[in-house]
Amino acid sequence: MTEPIRVLICEDQELVRAGYVTIFSAQPDIVVVGEAADGRAAVEAARRLHPDVIVMDVRMPVLDGIEATRLLTGPGVESAVKVLVVTTFNVDEYVYEALRAGASGFLLKDTPPARLVDGVRTIARGDSLLDPAVTRNLIGHFAERLRPADTSRPEREAVVRALAPRELEVLEHLAAGLSNAEIAAELVISPETVKTYVSRILTKLDLRDRVQAVVLAYRTGLAANTD
Known part of the structure; x- marks a missing residue:
């Protein structure tokens, strides 16, 4: 049990x-x-x-x-x-x-x-x-508070270099608050494939979970301010 x-x-x-x-x-x-x-x-x-x-x-x-x-x-x-x-x-x-x-x-x-x-x-x-x-x-x-102009560019460039184009797309959708199923529908792929992409993103960027991925996306400007 x-x-x-x-x-x-x-x-x-x-x-x-x-x-x-x-x-x-x-x-x-x-x-x-x-x-x-x-x-x-x-x-x-x-x-x-x-x-x-x-x-x-x-x-x-x-x-x-x-x-x-x-x-x-x-x-x-x-x-x-x-x-x-x-x-x-x-x-x-x-x-x-x-x-x-x-x-x-x-x-x-x-x-x-x-x-x-x-x-x-x-x-x-x-x-x-x-x-x-x-x-x-x-x-x-509040994204602008976490995007210091003097440090975000190098970090952004490092993220872009680390991730494949499709992984960057998935990261952007994560930052928009979409679930795996919603991301799958947007990108016309399976939820299992999205889960694999998310796992790769976390591994490549040495992040604990998707929350940290969202933080990073906003801090580096990879996620647009939707306010």
Whole structure:
């Protein structure tokens, strides 16, 4: 029998946190191992409970979700835990920094319960998750902050040299928030072929997941600002 996915809920609003616990506890393959109302408590609980996935709010007292994510998944962290950031679109403008800190994906707080549950499962099995609406709007809106003129050109040229033309196309579609199935439809190829391209992109660019690929695409200007 497969072990259930161990989830830690990190959310400062008690009512929202209770809602998450109810949603996840109703799933046969998920168990809520702990709760935290601030970032510092989240870090301490994660190190003690060893969850498979942390559902992380961004704005929390004591330590925000971005710094908590960096402490749990950032550079140099051994046995980094997977983090799913759940944010309010018009409030958490710093969610992009959470992705740079190492989050495996993000969703909006108005996401339907079924999609939230599926998001946890997706991240638990080693994939990453990008909410298309957030990718196309929020990341696009703040992309210029991550594209310094004095450093983006060499990095962009390095990416272009490393990837084949078709791989660059796939990267651009990733940055637009498209799923593998959507990319396959756009490029008239199979979803399995897209998955292979994504794997090659991550390997060639030494990236952990597609979230990091999106960050890189915006930082280097390979993804157009859609704002």
